[in-house]
Amino acid sequence: MSVSEAKIIADLASRLTARGLTVATAESLTGGRVAAALTSRPGSSAYFQGGVVAYANQAKIDLLGVPAEVLALKGAVSEECARAMAEGARRRLGTLLAVATTGIAGPDGGSPAKPVGLVWLATATDRDTRAVGRFFPGDRATVTRLAVRAALELLSEAIA
């Protein structure tokens, strides 16, 4: 973990704890690394309730309630899927906040329309759901690492 990522996590932990907020994760390409980041500090059980690593499409449907039509029509790497994942995690875990990641870490699975490095992120709160699309050039580890960082930043913005 980089110093700057540790700083984002420390800041998030401090704000979540002080305000009594709870958070859940819904991860595809990041494979549990956002949850790992959120649980890296002592006392994280005060705000982190849990999360779902939904790698397969069926897991997105079964564990997060992502509509099968979203996956069929828009694909797993889409704004709509990221939004449904965040909302599903928030609902299933009963938290105030949730953050979701879905994307193509590579090296396989890319296409001209959805290249390796494309990532959709979303946060859901009691007010609204916000999604952002990003493109991170690099190898599998780099794409994944940058997606984790972007998820933490988006979560930070959601409670700004």
Place this chain on the structure above:
Amino acid sequence: MSVSEAKIIADLASRLTARGLTVATAESLTGGRVAAALTSRPGSSAYFQGGVVAYANQAKIDLLGVPAEVLALKGAVSEECARAMAEGARRRLGTLLAVATTGIAGPDGGSPAKPVGLVWLATATDRDTRAVGRFFPGDRATVTRLAVRAALELLSEAIA
């Protein structure tokens, strides 16, 4: 990730892929790190379906079907809970294999009967469920890292 952990993951990936086996995770103290390890290699979507990070007890009940009585009578850090988590993940994710971790990473949460560093791990397959209790001395990061490694080793034994 250490060289030896990378080797365990590479070996697991190769055997899971060659035999067409699927795997799910159910994690408490490791907070998504076992899923992260299993998805660190390209092609991991062939075997890794997904997992649940069940940090809060309610998440263990809601997302993994751990009986509330197990949590009330034995506690979240127990052989019974580890077994129920692994079986729940296998059932909910529809995989052949599942691996579960639950323990006390510290620095808080320990007691004389259940000290910081106590970890229960379990694997569930179509044949049986196996659990093992371990004690890892060290700080939060060390306990967590050793628990991830133990989970990968137990998974490896389950498909030996």
